[in-house]
Amino acid sequence: MSFDSALRVTFNLQATANYKISENWTSKTIVSRSSTKTEGYYQYLWDQSNGKDFTRFIADVGGETNTTGIQQNFVGNLNFGSVKNKLLVGLDYFQRDFIQGGTGWIGYGTVNIVDQTDTNAGVLTKSSVSAALEGAGQKIGHAQAKIYSAYVSDVVNILPNLSAMLSLRVDHFTGRASAYATDDSKEQTTLSPKLGLVYQPIPDKVSVFGNYMNGFRNVDPSTVQITDNLGNVLSSELRYFDPEHANQWEVGTKANLAGDKFSITASYYSINVKNKVMGNGVNINQGGEVDSKGFEVSVLGSPIPGMNIIAGYSYNDSNVVKGDEGYPGHRTEDAGPKNLINFWGTYKIQEGSLKNFGIGFGGNSASRFYTLNRGEIGAFPLPSYIIMNSSLSYTEDRYSIILKLDNIANKKYFSGWSTVTPQRLRTLSLSLNYKF
Structure with missing residues (x-):
């Protein structure tokens, strides 16, 4: 931590x-x-x-x-x-x-x-x-x-x-x-x-797609701490690594519904990453292999004039196939939560004395996840959370004023990757935007 x-x-x-x-x-x-x-x-x-x-x-x-x-x-x-x-x-x-x-x-x-x-x-x-x-x-x-x-x-x-x-x-x-x-x-x-393919069985209404990619990622240099068996730091060095390689394929569909008032996209993916750099800053090594599979669903909608809705759900199952002792067979520490949900809806008043005023409400949720997850030292889970946010705005053609309240319930929650990082409690912010 x-x-x-x-x-x-x-x-x-x-x-x-x-x-x-x-x-x-x-x-x-x-x-x-x-x-x-x-x-x-x-x-x-x-x-x-x-x-x-x-x-x-x-x-x-x-x-x-x-x-x-x-x-x-x-x-x-x-x-x-x-x-x-x-x-x-x-x-x-x-x-x-x-x-x-x-x-x-x-x-x-x-x-x-x-x-x-x-x-x-x-x-x-x-x-x-x-x-x-x-x-x-x-x-x-x-x-x-x-x-x-x-x-x-x-x-x-x-x-x-x-x-x-x-x-x-x-x-x-x-x-x-x-x-x-x-x-x-x-x-x-x-x-x-x-390589990617898109086919529209119903033009401009329903499409199915698939893609394949053999990709890579150049890894940033990292300070590697050299320690003894008790964790005492003996020395350190700045080290570059070879690229991580990934084979990825994805299939999915997209549909426009209710007279194009709603758009729904759903996809399933599988990713295999080899030559992965693994560790948390101490005794970092390269050569790991990770499999990730999951699916995502997103919805965009405008059911009535002035209203916009964005919602999404994702599920990810990630597992270490190859790595240093303690890693294989466990979910990777940088994979984050298995389940993520987000929602945000806004409504802008279209006429009357309150025209151009808008309100917004939404939030995000994450399931419990392990910021430390290794066989030889155990697991350290971070709790699941639900965070709600809201906003009040006034928008003209060239400027906007937005008052936003995040984490309405003032809930304590954390993120991290081999770390525990407290996130913001209740926060009130004011933003001004002007287009020249």
Whole structure:
């Protein structure tokens, strides 16, 4: 379990340029830049696997992540006889610089969950923690990654009610766990094909679809803690990993009902991920395999003028097939809840003295899930929850004012992945939007 009190500052900037080249071709250029800085104390509790004791590790963390992205897309609408093609050709460049600072990790007391004791309960102050970290040493690193991508995708209307999509993406990845070294670099090229089919037995009313994708994900660098059998940190290093590979297929249907007032989409999927990076920041290893299967249902509706409804349900069954001791046969810790439900409905008054005023109500629900789930140390479940939200708004053509109340019942609930992260209690917010 981990907890942090770090200060985060984020800056994002994006510019988009659209250009019509000809009647059949358009161009879109996107340039983005972001910067995230983190500074403050971080701690995690390491299970000693005796059913009661957790060792606390602390560090004064400082880090900065800067990213730059440049994307160029060309979209063409081409006809070859009666066969229509919508072609996408693109190039993408992405660079990430990760600057690591702060101190190393040190052990700082033991928490006993049976006796409800903490050996350092009386000295968890900023001054005492700072003094303890004086001997932890400095932790400095600078990792860099660059990804050069090219992709092409073609949607072909074979028949008026049958279309196919074929695409291929290639990524060339270069990364260094230290931007100043040359012996720890990683370089790799990965291909990802995709195929999709859509058939409309009732044109513009009912469609069935299926797709297959052999995909990959470049894994961000991670600081790997090297520990002994008791969980004591001996050393750490910043490490890059090979891409995780996934084979995925999906089938589903979409229907427009009640005179197009409702749209329902339902799908079933199966995903197999190999070469997966597994762990929680301590002794991270690669080579795991995970199977995930599930289905999703979503509903969009506008039963009367001014009313909009969004609702969804998803079920996911995820299981570790291959991994380090303790993982196989268990649900993955990053899979989240098995069951998720969301609903949001709004109504905007169409006429009268209250015209343009609107109300909204909805919420989301999640089943119990395991933030820690391993055979050798057991499981740590986070409880299920139901959170309700509401809003009051006034909207004109060029501006809107929205007053939103989240977590109406002020319910305590948590998220996490090998962590326990408290979520917001009752929150009242006011937003103003203006279109120039």
